[in-house]
Amino acid sequence: MFLTISTTGSAQRPATDLGHLLHKHPEKAQAFSTSYGTAHVLYPEADAERCTAALLLEVDAVALVRRRKGKGRGGAPDAALAQYVNDRPYAASSLLAVALGSVFSSAMRGVCTARPELPGTPRPLRIEVPALPARGGADLVRRLFEPLGWTVTAEPVPLDTEFPEWGDSRYIRLTLLAADLTLAEALRHLYVLLPVLDDAKHYWVSPDEVDKLLRVGDGWLAAHPERELITRRYLSHRWSLTRQANERLELVRLAEADDSEVEDLDNAVAQEAEADDEEKPTPLAVRRREAILGVLRASGAARVLDLGCGQGQLVQALLKDPAFTEIVGVDVSMRALTIASRRLKLDRMGERQASRVTLLQGSLAYTDKRLKGYDAAVLSEVIEHLDLPRLPALEYAVFGSARPRTVCVTTPNVEYNVRWDSLPAGHARHGDHRFEWTREEFRGWARTVAERHGYAVEFLPVGPDDPEVGPPTQMAVFRLGTPKEAKAA
Numbered sequence: 300m301f302l303t304i305s306t307t308g309s310a311q312r313p314a315t316d317l318g319h320l321l322h323k324h325p326e327k328a329q330a331f332s333t334s335y336g337t338a339h340v341l342y343p344e345a346d347a348e349r350c351t352a353a354l355l356l357e358v359d360a361v362a363l364v365r366r367r368k369g370k371g372r373g374g375a376p377d378a379a380l381a382q383y384v385n386d387r388p389y390a391a392s393s394l395l396a397v398a399l400g401s402v403f404s405s406a407m408r409g410v411c412t413a414r415p416e417l418p419g420t421p422r423p424l425r426i427e428v429p430a431l432p433a434r435g436g437a438d439l440v441r442r443l444f445e446p447l448g449w450t451v452t453a454e455p456v457p458l459d460t461e462f463p464e465w466g467d468s469r470y471i472r473l474t475l476l477a478a479d480l481t482l483a484e485a486l487r488h489l490y491v492l493l494p495v496l497d498d499a500k501h502y503w504v505s506p507d508e509v510d511k512l513l514r515v516g517d518g519w520l521a522a523h524p525e526r527e528l529i530t531r532r533y534l535s536h537r538w539s540l541t542r543q544a545n546e547r548l549e550l551v552r553l554a555e556a557d558d559s560e561v562e563d564l565d566n567a568v569a570q571e572a573e574a575d576d577e578e579k580p581t582p583l584a585v586r587r588r589e590a591i592l593g594v595l596r597a598s599g600a601a602r603v604l605d606l607g608c609g610q611g612q613l614v615q616a617l618l619k620d621p622a623f624t625e626i627v628g629v630d631v632s633m634r635a636l637t638i639a640s641r642r643l644k645l646d647r648m649g650e651r652q653a654s655r656v657t658l659l660q661g662s663l664a665y666t667d668k669r670l671k672g673y674d675a676a677v678l679s680e681v682i683e684h685l686d687l688p689r690l691p692a693l694e695y696a697v698f699g700s701a702r703p704r705t706v707c708v709t710t711p712n713v714e715y716n717v718r719w720d721s722l723p724a725g726h727a728r729h730g731d732h733r734f735e736w737t738r739e740e741f742r743g744w745a746r747t748v749a750e751r752h753g754y755a756v757e758f759l760p761v762g763p764d765d766p767e768v769g770p771p772t773q774m775a776v777f778r779l780g781t782p783k784e785a786k787a788a
């Protein structure tokens with residue numbers, strides 16, 4: 300059983316800080332004995348730019364069986380053999396979660412005495428689990444991790460690479476990426492969600508597991524859209540414990556909803572100001588919002604969807620214009636939506652204002668009845684966050700199913716990247732971008748989409764339109780049922 304945690308850094312913020320955060324020195328391979336076998340921690344790479352820590356659990360299958368004896372569990376006659384010949388040594392199950400919790404316990408609690416400033420600061424994280432038993436498949440993996448701010452790649456592992464006709468195994472190769480989570484948050488997500496996906500806890504679930512779950516789930520579980528499933532599976536389907544956990548979590552959720560503190564918002568705004576520094580005088584993000592508002596106003600839209608609304612900056616701008624009578628922000632990330640709702644001060648808004656705005660959690664890779672019948676939809680800097688193979692699903696959900704009259708899509712123009720001084724050659728603008736397109740590629744995609752779904756499309760530059768490489772942001776405006784493609788000048 301194996302997982303890796305990687306981060307990137309720079310000379311000022313070296314990636315090797317990961318060693319401090321985990322309390323494990325990058326230059327040493329270490330072994331720890333746990334109840335189920337030996338846990339090894341080693342660093343396949345460790346320099347200022349990139350650092351990866353690997354946790355490998357060598358399961359002692361015999362000890363595991365011995366521990367289980369006397370728990371009064373019967374079983375089919377061949378179960379005895381299955382106890383020895385099974386996937387335990389390879390697959391990342393609840394045992395790996397237990398090892399994670401014991402080997403990285405201070406990191407999980409966010410404690411770092413040597414460098415107390417480190418644990419509270421989010422950093423780019425990449426987590427890989429090569430073989431994850433996932434009951435519920437890739438779809439459930441996404442529903443569990445995406446609301447927490449992770450970008451998820453979940454690929455089924457074939458049963459046997461030499462015999463593809465045998466089909467897929469029940470394992471998934473999981474990659475998680477996040478830019479704004481702390482390591483402690485990441486470890487707590489894994490600690491709970493690995494056993495949830497395995498759905499077969501290998502140890503006794505005692506009543507104090509509820510306390511543990513609430514402790515580890517602090518700050519993310521109460522408002523999670525899959526909370527019921529998480530608690531049920533984590534508590535091994537023990538009904539009374541599950542109910543107890545849910546009652547307590549519901550109180551937490553209500554308290555969180557009342558909480559008008561804006562700590563996260565301050566962070567978000569600070570980060571934004573920092574990111575925008577290089578783009579003086581008018582930040583590109585501001586120009587983008589202005590361009591989008593211009594398109595929406597010109598279209599005469601009153602009811603507008605902001606798809607992939609993130610932390611709600613555009614929703615906030617839309618609210619300031621009474622022409623927009625109904626504004627719906629949709630995002631897959633609960634975390635983003637929580638920050639958006641604080642930014643908008645939804646809880647303190649007057650009734651009339653509040654009736655104009657709704658925030659919805661949902662994934663654009665699935666059709667959603669709630670999104671039908673709107674005048675316009677915006678996809679601002681969203682498509683590049685999806686894996687290319689999933690883009691057709693978004694295309695169908697937006698242009699095939701929701702079918703707003705106007706759709707405004709923006710995405711980076713990769714040709715412009717050579718003009719950013721601070722961007723090393725060949726790098727994407729954001730660690731989470733799955734692709735960045737040339738003008739040609741974006742236009743090719745947009746024209747195909749328009750044709751397939753009966754829209755006309757027009758292209759507009761956002762930001763300075765460089766004679767050689769074009770503008771930093773490219774925008775496509777789709778209009779339903781306009782007979783001819785209107786070409787940009």
Ligand code: SAH
Binds near residue numbers: 608678681
């Ligand atoms: N529209 C905002 C945010 C862009 S960042 C802006 O222009 O600033 C991209 C956003 O898309 C993130 O908030 C991310 O959570 C969201 N996102 C990524 N994949 C998604 C999906 N499948 N469904 C819904 N939202 C998604």
